[in-house]
Amino acid sequence: MIKVGIVGGTGYTGVELLRILSQHPHARITAITSRKEAGLPVADMFPSLRGRVDLAFTTPDEAKLHECDVVFFATPHGVAMAQARELLAAGVKIIDLAADFRLKDTAEFEKWYGMPHACPDILAEAVYGLPELNREAIRKARVIGNPGCYPTSVQLGFAPLLRTPGLVDAGHLIANCASGVSGAGRKAEVHTLLAEASDNFKAYGVKGHRHGPEINQQLRAIAGGDGSVHCVFVPHLIPAIRGIHSTLYARLTPQGQQTDLQKLYEDAYRGEPFVDVMPAGSAPETRSVRASNVVRIAVHRPAADLAMVLVVEDNLTKGASGQAVQCMNLMFGLEETAGLNFVPVLP
Numbered sequence: 001m002i003k004v005g006i007v008g009g010t011g012y013t014g015v016e017l018l019r020i021l022s023q024h025p026h027a028r029i030t031a032i033t034s035r036k037e038a039g040l041p042v043a044d045m046f047p048s049l050r051g052r053v054d055l056a057f058t059t060p061d062e063a064k065l066h067e068c069d070v071v072f073f074a075t076p077h078g079v080a081m082a083q084a085r086e087l088l089a090a091g092v093k094i095i096d097l098a099a100d101f102r103l104k105d106t107a108e109f110e111k112w113y114g115m116p117h118a119c120p121d122i123l124a125e126a127v128y129g130l131p132e133l134n135r136e137a138i139r140k141a142r143v144i145g146n147p148g149c150y151p152t153s154v155q156l157g158f159a160p161l162l163r164t165p166g167l168v169d170a171g172h173l174i175a176n177c178a179s180g181v182s183g184a185g186r187k188a189e190v191h192t193l194l195a196e197a198s199d200n201f202k203a204y205g206v207k208g209h210r211h212g213p214e215i216n217q218q219l220r221a222i223a224g225g226d227g228s229v230h231c232v233f234v235p236h237l238i239p240a241i242r243g244i245h246s247t248l249y250a251r252l253t254p255q256g257q258q259t260d261l262q263k264l265y266e267d268a269y270r271g272e273p274f275v276d277v278m279p280a281g282s283a284p285e286t287r288s289v290r291a292s293n294v295v296r297i298a299v300h301r302p303a304a305d306l307a308m309v310l311v312v313e314d315n316l317t318k319g320a321s322g323q324a325v326q327c328m329n330l331m332f333g334l335e336e337t338a339g340l341n342f343v344p345v346l347p
């Protein structure tokens with residue numbers, strides 16, 4: 001059994017990790033932290049876990065973290081990098097659900113996250129944890145920067161169009177994305193109050209969102225290091241709890257217009273357990289992936305020279321904690337799908 005620690009167990013991604021890992025056939029949760037709730041039994045805060053998790057929250061300086069095989073950080077940005085060196089020295093692998101190990105350029109990290117990077121050497125060895133695009137590197141990694149929720153949907157949606165050079169005008173990609181409010185975490189904030197977020201729809205971060213540089217870093221890597229790749233990213237808030245819907249646009253070149261896009265996507269994701277390319281003409285719904293690790297993609301061609309890709313994911317599962325467990329499975333040589341084969345919840 002893999003001994004697992006979770007730092008930040010009272011947040012939405014933390015409790016999603018608990019839901020998944022408490023049913024995982026090869027993992028045992030041995031430490032779970034919260035500074036505010038230290039001492040409280042986990043099941044007292046989350047009755048959904050009664051009989052499944054019998055630990056109590058402890059503080060993050062808990063020595064038990066050092067005895068784990070892997071520690072997940074389901075914490076705000078900056079927490080994992082402060083503890084990473086110590087944990088690695090103790091032989092513990094790290095999966096950070098925040099952004100400490102996503103952006104490779106430390107100046108970009110500092111610009112978007114407002115803090116200097118605490119360990120550029122560890123950042124240099126960290127692997128970006130998107131298995132469908134980075135599987136072999138994840139298998140060998142000690143440190144994973146788990147992708148942001150929006151960037152997961154945008155990368156999986158654009159990847160087939162960018163992998164073959166010359167299919168699209170890669171300098172003018174557009175990603176219109178919408179997320180449920182659990183994407184903002186469990187902490188109290190005015191914009192996620194019921195009276196603010198329900199019966200409403202709005203764009204935010206229009207002048208620039210920290211997922212923009214992450215998306216562009218990764219799309220350039222997918223395109224083989226092409227620095228001219230650029231995507232405009234606009235996030236929106238939808239009055240839902242879970243789920244991301246991304247509508248992606250790319251202008252097709254003459255070569256792209258000759259390509260069978262449905263076949264391109266089906267070929268790209270054939271055999272991928274967590275990517276479902278839907279039949280031509282489909283409009284995937286967020287509830288078709290609710291609480292599951294699956295991303296559903298539909299590719300359309302609304303004009304001769306335009307590709308439009310619709311992607312749905314659950315921000316807390318494939319967008320965060322499910323993806324993190326998928327990475328854990330690879331890092332420990334397990335079946336990639338172990339503990340992750342949930343059927344989506346309806347309604």
Ligand SMILES: NC(=O)C1=CN([C@@H]2O[C@H](COP(=O)(O)OP(=O)(O)OC[C@H]3O[C@@H](n4cnc5c(N)ncnc54)[C@H](OP(=O)(O)O)[C@@H]3O)[C@@H](O)[C@H]2O)C=CC1
Pocket residue numbers: 007008009010011012013014033034035036037060073074075076077079097098099147148149182183184185186187315316319320
């Ligand atoms: N929500 C989502 O859909 C997604 C979130 N993420 C990222 O995952 C991370 C967690 O997100 P989410 O679960 O939504 O956040 P929440 O705000 O819901 O939870 C944060 C957790 O971290 C703990 N925490 C806060 N500050 C510290 C600290 N300084 N040291 C140790 N623990 C701390 C909190 O407990 P306590 O304060 O009691 O210690 C709490 O358990 C974030 O970085 C977020 O950006 C990534 C993808 C999707």
Ligand SMILES: CC(=O)N[C@@H](CCC(=O)OP(=O)(O)O)C(=O)O
Pocket residue numbers: 097098099147148149150179180181182183184185211235237
């Ligand atoms: C709806 C909502 O507020 N979503 C969050 C993004 C989700 C997330 O937590 O991403 P990181 O891990 O990169 O912070 C936001 O836009 O800030």
